[in-house]
Amino acid sequence: MATALCPGSFDPVTLGHLDIIERTARHFDVVIVAVIRNPQKSKSLFSLEERQQMLKEGTAHLSNIRIEFFKGLLVEFAKDQGADAIVKGLRAVSDFDYELQMAQMNQSLSGIDTFFLATSPQYSFLSSSLVREVARYGGDVSSLVPPVVAARLVQRFKEGPPA
Numbered sequence: 001m002a003t004a005l006c007p008g009s010f011d012p013v014t015l016g017h018l019d020i021i022e023r024t025a026r027h028f029d030v031v032i033v034a035v036i037r038n039p040q041k042s043k044s045l046f047s048l049e050e051r052q053q054m055l056k057e058g059t060a061h062l063s064n065i066r067i068e069f070f071k072g073l074l075v076e077f078a079k080d081q082g083a084d085a086i087v088k089g090l091r092a093v094s095d096f097d098y099e100l101q102m103a104q105m106n107q108s109l110s111g112i113d114t115f116f117l118a119t120s121p122q123y124s125f126l127s128s129s130l131v132r133e134v135a136r137y138g139g140d141v142s143s144l145v146p147p148v149v150a151a152r153l154v155q156r157f158k159e160g161p162p163a
Contacts, residue, residue: 009036013128045156
């Protein structure tokens with residue numbers, strides 16, 4: 001059975017993320033969505049557990065998906081999970097520049113290849129950071145994220161972002 005790993009911070013999960021996960025699920029027997037804390041980003045809006053739950057709800061219609069989170073090197077987690085490939089979505093050339101270096105490093109460290117999927121055009125502008133910014137100022141993000149995520153964003157910013 002071929003297993004793919006779709007890593008990301010998913011803070012929050014967007015329709016663009018779900019598009020990549022769904023498309024990956026059509027080509028692999030098992031897809032592990034790996035929720036990671038990106039040490040280069042400031043404090044997360046949602047906890048790892050909240051992100052995991054939102055992903056579970058957003059992918060409930062897919063039978064070959066597992067949602068996991070981890071610390072450490074992506075390739076070590078991928079090897080521990082028996083992943084054959086890493087799948088990343090690309091929105092723009094700037095994504096490719098960064099992701100190509102990561103893919104080459106990961107392949108060098110582990111022998112695991114990275115497959116790139118071009119983001120569907122309707123999501124090419126979409127990022128979690130833009131969604132957070134729009135939601136923070138009360139903008140409507142309901143066309144950018146699953147309904148459960150939109151509701152959680154409204155609630156989170158009603159309470160105020162985490163300190």
